[in-house]
Amino acid sequence: MENSVYRTLEFPDYAMLVGYFVLMLLIGVYFYRHMREMKDYFCGGNAIPWWLSGVSFYMTSFSVAAFVFYPSVCYRHGWVGVTLLWVAVPAALFSALVFSKSWRRARIHSPVEYLETRYGAALRQVFAWQGVPVKIIDDAIKLFATGKFISICVGMDIKWSILGAGGIMLIYTFMGGLWAVAVTDFIQFVVLSVGILVVLPLSINKAGGLTAIFENSPKGFFDLTGGDFGWSYVLPLVILYSLAWSSINWSLIQKYYCVPKERDARKVGLLVVALYVIGPPLMFFPAIAAHGFIPDLKDAGDVYPAVCSMLLPAGMLGLAIAAMFAATMSTLSGDYNVCASVLTNDVYKRLFRPKASEWELVQVGRLMTLLVGVIALGAAFLMSRGKAEDLFRIMVTLFGVATAPVAVPMLLGLVSRRVTSLSAMVGFIAGLSLGLGLFFLSRHKADVALLGFLQWKPATEDVIFFGTTWKMEIFMFISTTIVTYLTMIVVSLAKPMTADEQSRCDEFQKRLSTPIGELPGDTVQSGTMMSPFRIVGICTILIGVMMLALIPWLWGSPAIKWNIGLGAALIAIGVGAMFLPQADKTAA
16 A cells, blocks of 8 residues: 555554454463363354354454455445445345244254255265365465455564464364354454444544535445446345355354344344444445545555554554454354364264264364364465465355355255255256356356357456346356256155155254254253353453553544543443343253
C-alpha cells in the first residue's frame, strides 16, 4: 500500500498482539483438563450455551477475506460490498428455522455421522473422505492469506507469520477442544467489536461526517447492487449460502448440535441473523468513507489496513490488526476441530476401533487435530514459497464443484422419508460429473460453444445458457443443484426403498421426531457441565485492562475517549459476567 497511509508498528502495538495471543493460549490450557470424553472434545458435552455457540458460529463463518475482499468492493463500488455479506442473513434464517432442530435431534458427534443411519455406511465414508481434504486445503489457503496479511502489517517474514498464527490456533484447539474454540471465538468477537467501534467513528470524522460522505460519493454508491454484482448474482448466492450453512459447512453445523436444548439450536441461528444484520455495515462503512480521504489507493484490497494505519495511534493499531485476523483464527480453529471429529468418529472409531474407550478417543481426537493442523501449515508453507498455490486453488475449485452434490443429499436426508441411499449416491455422482465437466470447460482459454445453447466466454468468465448470461461459479452451482436433486427424485421413484432400508430410515426419522430429553444420553452429565461466564468475564476484563494500559500513548489523539470508554465498559461487563449463575445441567 502507499507509504502516505502506511506506518510501522510500535512497542504498544506489539504488546497488544502478544497479549492477545497469550490470552488465546491460556484459554486452551484452562479447558484441557475438562476434556474427558469424545462428546466433550467435539460437542462440548452438548453443554455450550446458545449465546456462546451463536457468537462462535458468527466468527467461524468468515475469515480475513472479510477485511480484504468485501472492503475492496465497498471502496470501489459502495454499499454492494455490504449486500454481498448480507446474503448471510436469509441463509442463517433459513438454516435456523428449517434445520437447526433436526441437527440437534440427530444426536451426533460429527456432521456426517447421521448419513450411515439414514443412507448407509458407503455414503458416510464417501462424504467423510471427500470433505476432509477440501477443508484442509481451504484452511491452508486461509492460513497463507492470514500470514501474508500479518507479514504486511507487522513486517515479519511470511513463514514466521504463518507459523505463529497457525501454531497458536492449533495449540489451543488441540488442548481445549470445542469449548476452547467457542470461548476463544467469543473473545475474538470482543476484540473485533472493539476494533470496529474505534475505527468506525474515526473514519467518519476523517471523511467530514456522514453528510459529506453521502454528498461526495459517486452516483449509485449506496445502491444495494451494482456492476458485476447484480441481483442475478446476489440471489443465487443466497441459495448457495443457505445450502452450505445447513449442510457442508461442518464447523457451522457443529454449533447447532453442541447446545443443550433444541430450542437453543434455533436461538443460535437467530443470534447469527441479528449479528449479520448489524455487523457488515459497521465493519465496512470505514471502507466506504475511505473513498473520500484515500482517493487514489492502488490496491483496493489494502483499504482496511490503510484506514487503520492512517487513523489509529500506537497500541490501537495493534488491537485493530488482532481484530482483523481474529476472524480467520476462529474459522481455522473450528475447521480443525470438526475435521478431527470426522477423522476420529467416522474413520478411526467406525472402521478400526468401534469399542475404543472414551479416553482413547479423546487422545486420538487430539492427534487428529494435530494432523489436520500440521498438514494445513505445511501446505501454507508451500504456498508461501511460491509453489503449488495455483495447484491448491485448482484443487479447492475441484472439491468446490461438489458443494451441491453433497449438500442436496445431506439436507434431503433430514427432511424426506422417500429419497433412497441409491438415489443419494447416484445424485452425488451425477452432480459431481456435471460440475467436473463445467470445471474443465472453464479451463479453456478460447471461446467454446456446445450443443448450440451453451457458450463459454473466458475473457469475461461468463457462461451463456439459452441466451442468458451467468458467471461460471453461479451457473455451476445452480446446474449441479438441479441435476443432483432431479436425479435423486427420479432414482427414488424408479427404485423405491427395500424393506430393510425403509426400516433404517424409519428409525432415523423416529429419532428426529423425538424431542431432546426423552432418550438416554440426552442429559448433560454434571462432570461435563461448566459455566463459561467466569472465564469469559476474566478474559473480557483483561482486554479492557490492556486497552486502558494504552492511555500514555494516546494523549492528544481523538481515539483516547473511545479507548477509555470501551476499556471501562469491557471491565464492567467482565465483572458482571463473573457473577452470573451457572446454567441448568440438563439438556432436556
